[in-house]
Amino acid sequence: MHASPEYQQWFDHLSGLVGGETSVHAYRDDSEENSINIFRSVNAEGSLFATIGLMEIDQSKNPALRVASEVLMDCRGNDENVGNILSTIAFFIMKNGWRIAPRVVFEDLVAMYFPGHHLPHVMFVSPFQWRTEMTKVEVVGKFIYPLVAIPISEAERTFSASHPDRALEHLWESKHIDVLNWARPSAA
Numbered sequence: 001m002h003a004s005p006e007y008q009q010w011f012d013h014l015s016g017l018v019g020g021e022t023s024v025h026a027y028r029d030d031s032e033e034n035s036i037n038i039f040r041s042v043n044a045e046g047s048l049f050a051t052i053g054l055m056e057i058d059q060s061k062n063p064a065l066r067v068a069s070e071v072l073m074d075c076r077g078n079d080e081n082v083g084n085i086l087s088t089i090a091f092f093i094m095k096n097g098w099r100i101a102p103r104v105v106f107e108d109l110v111a112m113y114f115p116g117h118h119l120p121h122v123m124f125v126s127p128f129q130w131r132t133e134m135t136k137v138e139v140v141g142k143f144i145y146p147l148v149a150i151p152i153s154e155a156e157r158t159f160s161a162s163h164p165d166r167a168l169e170h171l172w173e174s175k176h177i178d179v180l181n182w183a184r185p186s187a188a
Helices: 005-018 081-096 154-162 167-174
Strands: 021-028 035-043 046-052 071-075 121-125 137-139 142-144 147-152
Touching: 005 021, 005 035, 005 046, 005 137, 021 081, 035 081, 046 081, 071 081, 081 147, 121 154, 147 154, 154 167
Parallel strands: 071 147
Antiparallel strands: 021 035, 035 046, 046 071, 121 147, 137 142
């Protein structure tokens, strides 16, 4: 991992927050021209994966306001393919200019690695697991606004697209859905 002060501070923040057995691996795209560092923490509850380096790419649609972000994926269990999904998300952001924000959906990202999975898409949400420690993270004088990529079903994607604001997140809460359990039922 290229250990710039920003990257190191983000790694330290993640490690201190989630603990467990931590590591960082560089993932490369198919052409071997692009890479992204992926943080991984494994503990008894599952795995957390997080990008290290997306903070370099402005996610704002307003040129006067720069927004830096990193993406996390959290799951029950321990499957290396989660890191592959996360790196693919990063490559779409890096190479294709896709933007992330709360409630944005990237379609078929889970299905690329788990064909036929009943939760084929990902939706980005604020880091609900750590409301205060991850809403806005300062690293070397700049702020990162992390987002969590949650696998969602086609019915949940449709529901989210047709309902305002955080309706799907409220539905998950009302039905006590554990969105970190990738074997969970669809809420919609």
